[in-house]
Amino acid sequence: MRKIAFIIVSLFSLLSNISTAQVRQALISQAEKGDLETIKYLAESYLKGGGSFSKDMQEGFKWMKRAAELGDGESQFNLSNLYLDGEGTTPDEKLGWFWLEKSAKSMYPAGVFKFAMFNHYDKNFEEAYKWFKVANERFNLSETDYYLGIYHFLEIGGTKLPDVFESKVQNMIKAEEYLRRCCANENDVDGEAHSMLFDLYSLQYKDAELDKQAFSMLEFVVNDGLKHFPDYLKLHFQKGELYLKAGYIDKAKVVWEEIKKRDFNADKSESILAAAFGENIDYLIPKCKFSSSNTCAVIIANENYKRVPNVPFAINDGNVFRKYLISSFGVPEENIEYLEDASLNDIKYALANISQRCNASKDQVSVIVYYAGHGVPDDKTAEAFLLPVDGFGTDPSSGFNLDDFYASLSEMPAKSIVVLLDACFSGAKRDGGMLMATRGITIKPKMQVPDGKLIVLSATSNDETAFPIEQQKHGLFTYTLLRKIQETGGDITWGELADYVTATVKNRSIDINGKLQTPTVSVSSSMKDIWRNIKLR
DSSP, rough: HHHHHHHHHHHHHHHTSSSSHHHHHHEEEEEEHHHHHHHHHHHHHHHHHHTTTTTOOHHHHHHHHHHHTTHHHHHHHHHHHHHHTTTSOOOOHHHHHHHHHHHHHTTTTHHHHHHHHHHTTTTTTHHHHHHOOOOOOOHOOOHHHHHHHHHHHHHTTOOOSSSSSHHHHHHHHHHHHHHHHEEEEEESSHHHHHHHHHHHHHHHTTTTTHHHHHHHHHHHHHHHHHHOOOOOOHHHHHHHHHHHHOOOOOHHHHHHHHHHHHHHGGGOOOOHHHHHHTTOSSSSSSOOOSSOOOOEEEEOOOOOOOSSSTTTTTHHHHHHHHHHHHHSSSOOOEEEEEESSSOOOHHHHHHHHHHHHHHHTTTTTTEEEEEEOOOEEEEETTTTEETTTTTTTTBGSSSSHHHHHHHHHHHOSSSEEEEEEOOOOOSSSSSSSSSSOOSOOOOOOOOOOOOOOOEEEEOOOTTTTEEEEGTTEHHHHHHHHHHHHHHHHOOHHHHHHHHHHHHHHHHHHHHHHHSOOEEEEEEOGGGGGTGGGOOOO
16 A cells, blocks of 8 residues: 555544545545655556445556556556556557556566567567566566576577677577576476476487486486476477487387377377387387497498489488498498498499408408499490489499499408399389489399399389388388398398398388389309308398
């Protein structure tokens, strides 16, 4: 109760012979002299009603406006609400904003915070950030910690610095400070601050293995969030993905089952967990307990061609195949020549490096060569060529003749050489169209039986197309190959794998693409009787 108004009302309670109307008139007289406290008392009394006042919104609005015009921040804030809600006056959003800004500039705490929020929702991020800072630093409003954390995390609202690296570092430091404070003070109203703090810490370990300290920190953040928000699905997803990335598959699966109980559509989500525990091969890659130091590999993933259409998912094919070699086959990373979007010379250079390894360890080295990309036929001779990214389909000589490719491999003094080709040599693209518009029909390429110690598993036969499997973002051949390795943990022979891939791709291609795709196996004479029983590792 305001000072003067309190004295007048107190006198009324002592002098019962003074009428209600007289008291009210005395207050009005005092207010009309410009006494701010009495004006505010009248405004509140009319707006709320009770005691000697009947509720009168229009009269309350009148006095609230008078107080606001005198520069009172609290009244400016209340007047803004009256305009926005249309109480005691006609709704007017423009005047609502006007008086809210006045209240903020008068440094009324609630006005400062609400004005910041209004600008935030209106995407005036620089203005919002300025007022969130005022609310946080001047009035210690802990509700602003979350928003300041967001702004620094996303580098918006003028938080971005000219130097890109310095900006990222400084903003992550500030984001962590605000988000941790938000979580510690239990001002995370919906669990989102915990989730964002989890994402912030995860960024630091995106391309590295989670060490024990990092894992413990991330686990604490997500568990603390779930303690306060047990039903917040995003935190459940983050916890499951944390366990998955750290290799705790059983724990991840328990979390996934919990998520599915809470969300019946979880299987249809694009989450890592849905992918991992569905049929995706990019996750749950089996781990080998020993190192295959005598195995070398060349991986060529040609996707982005300069003169012909690209090969969808070829880089993903090569990258994931590389992960399987390292994890499931136990091949040391330094033993792998990995090429993305390789030129002809790139390919020849990689083969030369592997050849040197073989020469250094005569007949002791096993070689695996994987290729995902375009293959092309020679229109005149029907010879098959691997097409580098700088090659062009109308001139197969710009590519690597497959016979020469096999010959360079067969000369290597290796224990065995397995070649996996996710490509077709008919002149078709992965989507089934023609590689070159000038070529109207597919061509049945001439395929040679390899020499040396080669085992060749190719994605197609005759004039077929090597199709993708869109849902999994891989070539159908590569996906099927790695899916079987995933299911068996790599404990399988090349013969068993070839049988499975041939039968499965043949059937699935008809189901998915409506066209036949038949993988083929070509084996050199020296490997003919033994290749089927050779283990993958």
